[in-house]
Amino acid sequence: MDSFEDLHLSPDIVEALAAEGIERPTALQAAAIPVVQRGNNLVAVAGPGAGVLVAVGAPVLSRLDGDEGRMVGLVLTPTRDRARALAEALGRLALVTGHRVAALGAPWALPERATILVATPRDLMDRLRSGGISLEQVGAFVLDGAAVIDELDGLDDVEAVAEALPSDAQRVIVTLPATDAVRDFAGRHARRAVTVPPQDAEGAGSTPPRRGRVAVRVVAGEKEEEAAALANDLLMDDVRHLVVFVRNEDVAADLGDRLALRGFGVGAPGDPASPVWLVVDDLAGRQVLDGMDGSTVEAVSFDAPADPDSLDRRHGGGHGGTILAEARETAHLRDIAARTGYDLALEASRTGPPPRASGLDAVMAELEGALGTHDVEAYEVVLEPLFRAHGPTAVAAAALALLRARPESATVQPAAGSAEAGGLAPYAKLFVSLGSKDGVRAGDLVGAITGEAGIHGEQIGKIEIRETFSRVEVARSVADRVIAALNGTTVRSRAVRVDLDRSERARGDGAGRGPRRGTPREARRTRT
Secondary structure (H helix, E strand, O other): OOHHHHOOOHHOOOOOOOOOOOOOHHHHHHHHOOOHHHHOOOOEEEEOHHHHHHHHHHHHHHOOOOOOOOOOOEEOOOOOOHHHHHHHHHHHOOOOOOOEEEEOOOOOHHHOOOEEEOOHHHHHHHHHHOOOOOOOOOOOOEOHHHHHHHHOOOHHHHHHHHHHHEEEEEEEEEEEOOHHHHHHHHHHOOOOOEEEEOOOOOOOOOOOOOOEEEEEEEOOOHHHHHHHHHHHHHHHOOOEEEEEOOHHHHHHHHHHHHHHEEEEEEEOOOOOOEEEEOOHHHHHHHHHHOOOHHHHHOEEOOOOOOOOOHHHHHHHHOOOOOOEHHHHHHHHHHHHHHOOOOEEEEEEOOOOOOOOOOOOOHHHHHHHHHHOOOOOHHHHHHHHHHHHOOHHHHHHHHHHHHHOOOOOHHOOOOOOOOOOOOOOOOEEEEEEEHHHHHHOOHHHHHEEEEEEOOOOOHHHEEEEEEOOOEEEEEEEHHHHHHHHHHHOOOOOOOOOEEEEEEHHHHOOOOOOOOOOOOOOOOOOOOEE
């Protein structure tokens, strides 16, 4: 699709999008808008960066009546900050449709009279209990960031809302990734939903050929400032020209003005006197890259590529380059990179304060381990307001200070004369009978262990998830408790078996000897 007119949105909305500089639909928008416009249920496997707001919001506004005083559209999203941002963006489009948009949990006048209400599940439930809001006339329900909501608070409140909606209300679920819990929710509450992009179950385990490496610089402050810092870094090397991809002409004009003020020559592609070339059309930019000596030109995405094709056009063919991204867009970038075979290398922002040597090697190792073993995308969403206010570097420094200030009792300390003090590793390695083939994630295992065994997260070490099994390190002093607590329970609706890993049994050190006989199972809850 070359235009939003081809998607049969109302002319007023098409004009409103054009006023925002949005004139060409992304792949997600081209696939999702017709589905939502027809009133069908939808599951969009996508996140910020793919064009979610327009893909869902534009057809909902186009389809629903905008009469004042009754709520016809409801959007649930993970955080209050996200609710506010969505409501403001939808509100700009709603100026031409007559809808009144409001968000709960923010200073918004008379949210109970909004025609489109945006809220977190918890804020909505609190307002429903206190009265003043009714779901009886909701015609479209949008669940934004379903996997993140599940990771942070669970889907219990969302289940209650879904049960209270009119049976004929449209359901739209936006999620990245499409976890088992979200699929189960969609199967029960969004019957016959269309999934975009289509999920190929047969090819889900296949690995695309490796296409190269692309750097991702996560923006700490103003994006234009980060672009200037990146240009300065790259042009100090042997690079003579930067091909900078932007999403539309308005962004190109603003970015060009900022770079020119900083002394960087900005011009059209091919201008030998200008080191920075701004490009709106991905195919045209790729032709420029292919026609240049690869050692003298560098590809830069000022706006995150919206889909796999855009990523490949901008950074494929061995050109690599750098993407400037907001923290909330990293999950989307990981998704499209995995689907197309690109390796991403995350870089620190250059506009934040430089890191300082601290000598806190143990805590730094703990943080680095968490990056590899925990699902951190949900927490990136929660931290986004702090990132914008203070920058990721300052927030990370505050987290480091909190970690360092933890009381000694919160960490695993070997007692004098214990096996750990005698030289054995402080962690015991456990074998878990579930792996990636079962849909299990590191967060599922952490939740099951802490919930069933009643131990602290600090007592869990490295988690290694293989295709058919996993290995989890836990504090040696609680290994027996974890084994006994987890055997006979379920994780992701799968029965789990836990025992000492073979490497631990070979030690013969006596830590954790398998499940105790006769351990009662009746009181154990099922984790899904």
